[in-house]
Amino acid sequence: MRGSRALATVALVALAVVPWVAARHQLSLLTDLLIYGLFALSLDLIMGYTGMVSFGHAAYFGLGAYASALVLIHFGQPVPVALGAGALLAGAVALPVGWFSTRATGIYFAMLTLAFAQLLYTVAYKWRDLTGGSDGIAGVPKTTLFWGGPSLASPQAFYALVAVCVVLSLLLCRALVRSPFGHALEAIRENERRFTSLGRDPRPFKLVVFVIAAVFAGLAGALFAPFRGFASPEVMFWVFSGQGLMMVLMGGIGTLVGPILGAMVFILIQEVLSSYTEHWMIFTGFVFVLMVIFLPDGLVGTARRLRMRA
Amino acid sequence: MANLGEQLLNALTLAGLLFLVSAGLSLVFGILRVVNFAHGVFYMLGAYLGYTTVTLTGWFWPALLIVPPVVGALGAFLESSTLRFIYRRPPIYQLLLTFGLALILEEALRILYGPTAKGIDPPAYLQGAISLGSLLYPRYRLFVVVLSLVVAVGVWVFLRKTRAGLVIRAVAQNSEMADCLGADVARVRTLVFGAACALAGLGGVAAAPMTTAYLGMGIGVIVDAFVVVVIGGLGSMGGSIAGSLIVGAAQTWGAFYLPETAMVIMYAVMGAILIFRPWGLFGEEE
Numbered sequence: 001m002r003g004s005r006a007l008a009t010v011a012l013v014a015l016a017v018v019p020w021v022a023a024r025h026q027l028s029l030l031t032d033l034l035i036y037g038l039f040a041l042s043l044d045l046i047m048g049y050t051g052m053v054s055f056g057h058a059a060y061f062g063l064g065a066y067a068s069a070l071v072l073i074h075f076g077q078p079v080p081v082a083l084g085a086g087a088l089l090a091g092a093v094a095l096p097v098g099w100f101s102t103r104a105t106g107i108y109f110a111m112l113t114l115a116f117a118q119l120l121y122t123v124a125y126k127w128r129d130l131t132g133g134s135d136g137i138a139g140v141p142k143t144t145l146f147w148g149g150p151s152l153a154s155p156q157a158f159y160a161l162v163a164v165c166v167v168l169s170l171l172l173c174r175a176l177v178r179s180p181f182g183h184a185l186e187a188i189r190e191n192e193r194r195f196t197s198l199g200r201d202p203r204p205f206k207l208v209v210f211v212i213a214a215v216f217a218g219l220a221g222a223l224f225a226p227f228r229g230f231a232s233p234e235v236m237f238w239v240f241s242g243q244g245l246m247m248v249l250m251g252g253i254g255t256l257v258g259p260i261l262g263a264m265v266f267i268l269i270q271e272v273l274s275s276y277t278e279h280w281m282i283f284t285g286f287v288f289v290l291m292v293i294f295l296p297d298g299l300v301g302t303a304r305r306l307r308m309r310a
Numbered sequence: 311m312a313n314l315g316e317q318l319l320n321a322l323t324l325a326g327l328l329f330l331v332s333a334g335l336s337l338v339f340g341i342l343r344v345v346n347f348a349h350g351v352f353y354m355l356g357a358y359l360g361y362t363t364v365t366l367t368g369w370f371w372p373a374l375l376i377v378p379p380v381v382g383a384l385g386a387f388l389e390s391s392t393l394r395f396i397y398r399r400p401p402i403y404q405l406l407l408t409f410g411l412a413l414i415l416e417e418a419l420r421i422l423y424g425p426t427a428k429g430i431d432p433p434a435y436l437q438g439a440i441s442l443g444s445l446l447y448p449r450y451r452l453f454v455v456v457l458s459l460v461v462a463v464g465v466w467v468f469l470r471k472t473r474a475g476l477v478i479r480a481v482a483q484n485s486e487m488a489d490c491l492g493a494d495v496a497r498v499r500t501l502v503f504g505a506a507c508a509l510a511g512l513g514g515v516a517a518a519p520m521t522t523a524y525l526g527m528g529i530g531v532i533v534d535a536f537v538v539v540v541i542g543g544l545g546s547m548g549g550s551i552a553g554s555l556i557v558g559a560a561q562t563w564g565a566f567y568l569p570e571t572a573m574v575i576m577y578a579v580m581g582a583i584l585i586f587r588p589w590g591l592f593g594e595e596e
Contacts, residue, residue, distance in 0.1 A: 053402045100581065104588045107345050107401055111540045112584065118533060119577040126571070238533065242347075242409050249406055282417035288410030292403050293395055 037260035040247035042216030048254030051189035056117025060090040060214035062236030064221025069231040090218025098210035136232025252298030325558030326458030330513030332538040334506030340545030348412040350532030356514025357523035378508040385507025427524035543593020
């Protein structure tokens with residue numbers, strides 16, 4: 001455990017030092033990676049800790065992005081207000097969706113969440129007046145930190161905001177999975193029938209964690225919209241949900257830190273490959289097949305196992 | 311009246327194509343306990359290979375005969391070279407593996423055929439329309455309805471009346487017990503996976519003259535096929551038929567009366583059914 005504390009310190013110091021040493025585009029790439037990391041982290045709460053594989057998690061990222069974009073464009077509020085709106089909308093929509101979806105388990109749960117996500121995607125696509133249809137909403141401004149406060153328009157300032165959000169979210173999620181509630185979730189993952197026979201109803205637990213995961217995904221989306229300056233239906237598309245699952249798997253299911261790293265590695269691989277070939281998806285596919293067969297525990301999971309053995 | 315008849319036939323055509331895809335998806339789930347995300351890509355592969363065969367031979371029928379076995383063989387090869395090693399893992403890994411296979415195949419087709427859609431002409435005597443009472447209807451669409459009916463009956467007879475079908479149903483019911491009784495479970499899985507891919511390939515060839523072969527058709531059909539099997543129940547042939555008819559009808563009438571919300575209607579129907587039967591109309595509780 002001492003080793004991981006040292007690693008965490010190194011990571012925090014690195015995050016804090018980067019804005020002073022990195023070039024502009026590197027800093028912007030890192031901001032991007034952290035936002036995807038937060039998305040993967042939120043997915044790990046339900047996928048890794050509760051064993052509920054959602055194939056529609058991108059919907060909540062997208063809802064967060066749209067809510068944030070609308071608040072920033074139409075009301076010009078500070079960014080944290082937009083973040084709150086994004087997280088709130090994602091959570092509010094996740095409540096009824098979760099209520100339906102948690103009635104089913106396993107593969108049916110995956111397909112239900114996919115179907116609801118496609119439904120939300122269709123709404124975003126068709127509701128042209130509000131969402132701009134397939135064009136999405138462009139020109140989302142990076143406003144201020146608070147009313148009359150400092151501007152977040154510089155890459156360093158926005159990076160700092162994203163980094164703080166991701167670190168805080170990680171700490172919150174860690175506290176959550178280590179709480180009695182988190183242990184209940186793991187009990188459901190390990191043996192739902194046994195959990196039921198011990199006299200507890202698993203559904204409220206699943207619903208609550210589903211909503212919490214959606215809130216964090218919404219936060220990630222709400223950061224995404226001002227950072228990229230737009231929100232479009234693509235971020236709600238099912239391909240993005242699938243990529244989220246890939247990120248979690250790549251980093252290590254049920255490790256929290258792993259999915260953040262997994263998201264970074266995944267997006268970096270895509271960036272590097274897409275600079276060499278337009279057909280990078282074929283390599284992503286191969287990486288994926290090989291990861292699933294040979295490294296099912298992901299990067300962090302495998303590293304932990306190797307250290308246990310040493 | 312003619313309008314209603316036409317829409318009914320449109321719904322049946324769509325249901326026929328959906329059945330060819332979802333039957334394999336359902337069969338694979340029944341035997342392998344795997345939800346094959348790449349299944350739609352095999353449908354797309356069928357359409358593209360159909361285009362190639364028609365271009366090379368100048369005829370449509372060879373495509374219908376040659377392409378499904380080729381797609382099936384590729385499917386069987388992929389099952390035995392990747393999926394076979396991870397059956398013992400939780401279902402998420404198999405879903406993710408097939409997601410990776412789908413990316414590879416989709417991108418390979420993009421490289422081979424380029425981004426433009428490829429059209430095929432139906433055979434000469436299936437071109438044009440036929441008059442059914444007061445209604446003129448495209449001959450080829452009727453052919454698709456008949457083809458999917460023949461396949462549905464064929465699959466049913468094979469599963470219910472042959473020894474191979476019996477073994478397959480035994481493996482679906484309890485693979486460990488079937489293994490103990492001497493069934494070669496690994497071989498059954500490979501063959502069923504291949505056969506399911508061949509069905510999807512057949513669907514692709516049949517669809518190509520109507521929809522052309524285009525990138526993204528696999529993704530489109532797999533989401534619809536998921537809805538079909540969720541409505542009908544995974545692993546059930548009857549469910550696959552019922553689900554295809556329901557989705558075919560919802561999409562056809564939805565697109566006609568409420569074009570903006572056709573997709574929403576399909577999901578609303580699914581949601582309504584799942585509230586009362588979370589495992590689908592014909593599915594069994596896990």
